[in-house]
Amino acid sequence: MRGFTHTTPLITALITYSLTLVIIKAAQSTHDHHPLPPFSCASTNPSTSSYPFCDVHLSVHDRARDLVSRLTLDEKISQLINKASAIPRLGIPYYQWWSEALHGVAVAIGVENGVSFNGTIRAATSFPQVILTAAAFDADLWYQIAKVIGTEARAIYNEGEAIGMTFWSPNINIFRDPRWGRGQETPGEDPLLTGKYAVSFVRGIQGDSFEGGSLKDGRLQVSACCKHFTAYDLDNWKGVDRFTFDAHVTKQDMADTFQPPFKSCVEEGRASGIMCAYNLVNGVPNCADYNLLTKTARGEWGFQGYITSDCDAVSLIYEKQKYAKSHEDAVADVLKAGMDVNCGLYLANHTKSAVEQGKVSESDIDRALYNLFSVRMRLGLFNGSPSEQSYGNLGRNDICTPEHQDLALEAARGGIVLLKNSAKLLPLSKSKTKSLAVIGPNANVAKTLLGNYAGPPCKTITPLEGLMSYVKKTKFHPGCEDVNCTSAATSQAVKLAKSADYVILVMGLNQERESEELDREDLVLPGQQQSLITSIAKAAKKPVVLVMLCGGPVDISFAKNDPKIGGILWAGYPGEAGGKAIAEIIFGDHNPGGRLPLTWYPKDFINIPMTDMRMRSDPSSGYPGRTYRFYQGEKVFEFGYGLSYTNYSYKFVSVSQSKLDFKTLSTTDRPEHSGYISVADIGSESCEKAKVSAVVKVENEGKMAGKHPVLLFLRRDHKGGNASPVKQLVGFQKVSLNAKQKGSVEFEVSPCEHFSRASKDGTLVIESGDQYLVVGDQEYPISINV
Ligand SMILES: *[C@@H]1O[C@H](CO)[C@@H](O)[C@H](O)[C@H]1NC(C)=O
Numbered sequence: 013m014r015g016f017t018h019t020t021p022l023i024t025a026l027i028t029y030s031l032t033l034v035i036i037k038a039a040q041s042t043h044d045h046h047p048l049p050p051f052s053c054a055s056t057n058p059s060t061s062s063y064p065f066c067d068v069h070l071s072v073h074d075r076a077r078d079l080v081s082r083l084t085l086d087e088k089i090s091q092l093i094n095k096a097s098a099i100p101r102l103g104i105p106y107y108q109w110w111s112e113a114l115h116g117v118a119v120a121i122g123v124e125n126g127v128s129f130n131g132t133i134r135a136a137t138s139f140p141q142v143i144l145t146a147a148a149f150d151a152d153l154w155y156q157i158a159k160v161i162g163t164e165a166r167a168i169y170n171e172g173e174a175i176g177m178t179f180w181s182p183n184i185n186i187f188r189d190p191r192w193g194r195g196q197e198t199p200g201e202d203p204l205l206t207g208k209y210a211v212s213f214v215r216g217i218q219g220d221s222f223e224g225g226s227l228k229d230g231r232l233q234v235s236a237c238c239k240h241f242t243a244y245d246l247d248n249w250k251g252v253d254r255f256t257f258d259a260h261v262t263k264q265d266m267a268d269t270f271q272p273p274f275k276s277c278v279e280e281g282r283a284s285g286i287m288c289a290y291n292l293v294n295g296v297p298n299c300a301d302y303n304l305l306t307k308t309a310r311g312e313w314g315f316q317g318y319i320t321s322d323c324d325a326v327s328l329i330y331e332k333q334k335y336a337k338s339h340e341d342a343v344a345d346v347l348k349a350g351m352d353v354n355c356g357l358y359l360a361n362h363t364k365s366a367v368e369q370g371k372v373s374e375s376d377i378d379r380a381l382y383n384l385f386s387v388r389m390r391l392g393l394f395n396g397s398p399s400e401q402s403y404g405n406l407g408r409n410d411i412c413t414p415e416h417q418d419l420a421l422e423a424a425r426g427g428i429v430l431l432k433n434s435a436k437l438l439p440l441s442k443s444k445t446k447s448l449a450v451i452g453p454n455a456n457v458a459k460t461l462l463g464n465y466a467g468p469p470c471k472t473i474t475p476l477e478g479l480m481s482y483v484k485k486t487k488f489h490p491g492c493e494d495v496n497c498t499s500a501a502t503s504q505a506v507k508l509a510k511s512a513d514y515v516i517l518v519m520g521l522n523q524e525r526e527s528e529e530l531d532r533e534d535l536v537l538p539g540q541q542q543s544l545i546t547s548i549a550k551a552a553k554k555p556v557v558l559v560m561l562c563g564g565p566v567d568i569s570f571a572k573n574d575p576k577i578g579g580i581l582w583a584g585y586p587g588e589a590g591g592k593a594i595a596e597i598i599f600g601d602h603n604p605g606g607r608l609p610l611t612w613y614p615k616d617f618i619n620i621p622m623t624d625m626r627m628r629s630d631p632s633s634g635y636p637g638r639t640y641r642f643y644q645g646e647k648v649f650e651f652g653y654g655l656s657y658t659n660y661s662y663k664f665v666s667v668s669q670s671k672l673d674f675k676t677l678s679t680t681d682r683p684e685h686s687g688y689i690s691v692a693d694i695g696s697e698s699c700e701k702a703k704v705s706a707v708v709k710v711e712n713e714g715k716m717a718g719k720h721p722v723l724l725f726l727r728r729d730h731k732g733g734n735a736s737p738v739k740q741l742v743g744f745q746k747v748s749l750n751a752k753q754k755g756s757v758e759f760e761v762s763p764c765e766h767f768s769r770a771s772k773d774g775t776l777v778i779e780s781g782d783q784y785l786v787v788g789d790q791e792y793p794i795s796i797n798v
């Protein structure tokens with residue numbers, strides 16, 4: 013999203029919040045009664061509370077229909093935008109659809125009244141940016157985080173300091189190109205990982221139970237939104253912007269890369285919101301795509317909820333994309349495609365004339381309003397006073413609690429990835445490290461820890477502050493004026509480095525280098541950072557430790573290959589407690605277990621245009637393909653890579669089936685193909701029978717306890733050429749093991765889902781041949797006959 017107004021106030025606010033170590037306590041309310049949040053159907057107002065739409069004994073369906081039937085055309089139109097007007101005669105207050113909660117309740121830039129943080133509640137728990145949280149490969153952690161975010165959001169609402177309970181998170185687009193400025197917001201490049209993240213996040217924030225139960229009438233703690241639907245992963249690259257970019261996506265890539273996370277988000281997560289993206293896909297603007305919004309999401313996946321446009325996306329359809337011939341056609345296109353609410357003013361401005369010109373009928377509008385009011389009702393906003401309902405007991409004491417802040421620390425610990433540890437430099441000894449030099453432009457900037465779409469944190473601990481708590485004699489120099497590092501204070505930094513037992517360099521990127529509307533044009537460290545690092549490493553007494561703060565990958569081969577750089581940590585943007593987690597890992601109070609959720613490409617990868625959406629390689633033209641599933645070129649670090657202070661060994665102890673013969677499994681008649689069968693033809697019953705349970709024994713062979721995510725991949729005998737992924741993730745589970753302890757993890761693999769790939773026309777197929785379950789260096793063959 014982009015802000016409607018200038019962004020300065022927020023940025024100023026964030027800097028104020030975070031430049032120093034601020035501990036903001038929710039101010040004590042001087043009143044016993046805080047202002048009530050806005051709600052409808054107050055029992056104290058008999059003239060409105062007697063309407064059927066206020067009757068909690070009726071279904072949401074009936075209530076929403078009743079409400080919509082009472083509105084005039086002008087009132088209806090006023091509800092089609094994110095700032096939905098109050099309808100005082102029916103006791104309905106103003107509603108703001110736009111709020112943000114990507115990794116903590118956040119401020120939406122330029123939005124009035126969503127969540128303002130300008131009253132008595134000034135902060136919320138700020139978790140690591142999503143790309144780092146994803147690196148923990150821990151679905152339960154993601155669920156717990158989202159649950160806390162939903163709890164804090166509801167508490168802020170109950171305190172009368174938020175209006176919106178519809179949050180436009182998570183961002184589940186595939187991190188297709190390493191240059192994408194918003195890749196940091198996503199769980200990475202893998203569709204299975206991204207889908208599982210989506211499900212955990214949505215269930216957690218919406219208040220579902222992980223066992224799949226749902227509360228009566230689909231009641232929501234707060235509402236989540238799967239965005240940006242679909243194939244949106246370019247912001248602004250060499251003059252190509254997201255507002256006019258037409259993504260050419262093959263049916264094949266659509267089916268097995270771009271759509272699966274959205275399918276999971278809707279089918280398993282039961283998200284109550286979807287956002288259609290700015291861009292066009294194969295010539296059609298996403299928000300005007302009936303096949304996408306209505307046929308696929310609502311029809312095939314059973315989506316129940318509302319669909320919003322990205323902000324101002326509707327105005328682009330006629331004005332910039334020239335897809336519609338007039339304002340009224342654009343309005344008709346989106347309403348008939350199945351979009352329900354427009355972030356912006358466009359539908360408020362042009363719907364009336366679209367109706368007058370006969371391009372839109374009132375029933376098109378009613379369809380949208382039904383979806384919109386159903387979600388507001390599921391949020392409990394039409395049930396009278398919130399204090400008498402579920403979640404009504406949450407309040408200021410549920411925000412920034414010690415438990416929530418511990419979870420933010422736990423998430424940072426879980427995600428941070430150890431990329432290099434030559435000669436076991438790390439962990440440093442707490443007792444023997446007498447002095448430390450901390451150098452780098454990212455060592456002591458609190459706001460950099462937060463990434464984008466952040467709210468004001470409860471408190472922050474920078475890497476410098478975290479390290480100082482271990483070593484009293486710690487000295488700091490930023491090395492450069494900022495991450496751009498146009499000039500480096502090399503001689504001062506070198507002098508400092510020479511004076512200390514150990515040197516920790518905290519380098520990388522920040523939101524000025526990668527963010528919304530800002531894709532990178534290279535994959536290297538900005539300015540003089542690399543030469544600064546190398547000079548310091550050369551001068552230091554011992555090999556140095558390099559900590560990288562960045563969302564997207566950076567080609568740091570120079571550091572990987574430099575013997576004077578002994579340890580490298582990737583810490584993403586690690587959230588409010590990030591500096592503490594980094595220090596704990598450096599000094600061995602936590603054993604790192606994170607694994608990269610994305611490929612770190614060499615810098616030459618930028619030779620392919622960011623606009624080329626193809627996932628699969630094209631050897632004839634030298635196109636290398638994208639992500640670990642298809643790209644077979646050189647890598648700086650690969651997907652799933654991550655070291656720890658201990659060693660784990662794996663062994664398959666049992667696999668329930670090693671031969672899958674779909675000829676005998678399948679009972680129905682089906683077409684004969686040579687070598688492959690479509691998943692649809694196998695049928696759900698046979699798919700169920702084909703499920704494979706695999707038990708893997710894991711042993712911690714080292715000397716330190718650790719939490720370790722075990723990644724299970726599928727590798728194919730590569731007959732299918734570039735059409736099949738080289739390998740693909742089929743499951744992940746974490747296991748916590750003490751030194752020398754053995755444990756086991758069980759995976760349930762569903763061949764129809766996990767062993768299939770899309771064919772050219774987008775149908776999912778399974779091929780005959782040997783496939784291998786792979787964990788670490790262990791492989792288990794499964795022979796498939798169709
Ligand atoms: C907070 O900001 C909103 C506008 O975003 C304003 O309506 C409200 O009065 C403000 N509250 C306080 C306590 O300043």
Ligand SMILES: *[C@@H]1O[C@H](CO)[C@@H](O)[C@H](O)[C@H]1NC(C)=O
Nearest residue numbers: 324327356357358359360361
């Ligand atoms: C809608 O109309 C208002 C008032 O005329 C105008 O300021 C605004 O720019 C318009 N917005 C859009 C998206 O059409």
Ligand SMILES: *[C@@H]1O[C@H](CO)[C@@H](O)[C@H](O)[C@H]1NC(C)=O
Nearest residue numbers: 493494495496497524525538
């Ligand atoms: C750093 O570089 C970026 C990208 O060139 C630029 O937009 C930004 O303004 C620079 N920041 C400073 C503080 O100079």
Ligand SMILES: *[C@@H]1O[C@H](CO)[C@@H](O)[C@H](O)[C@H]1NC(C)=O
Nearest residue numbers: 656657658659660713714715
């Ligand atoms: C783990 O195993 C690797 C490869 O066998 C070895 O180089 C490394 O030293 C081991 N690390 C530990 C902590 O035992």
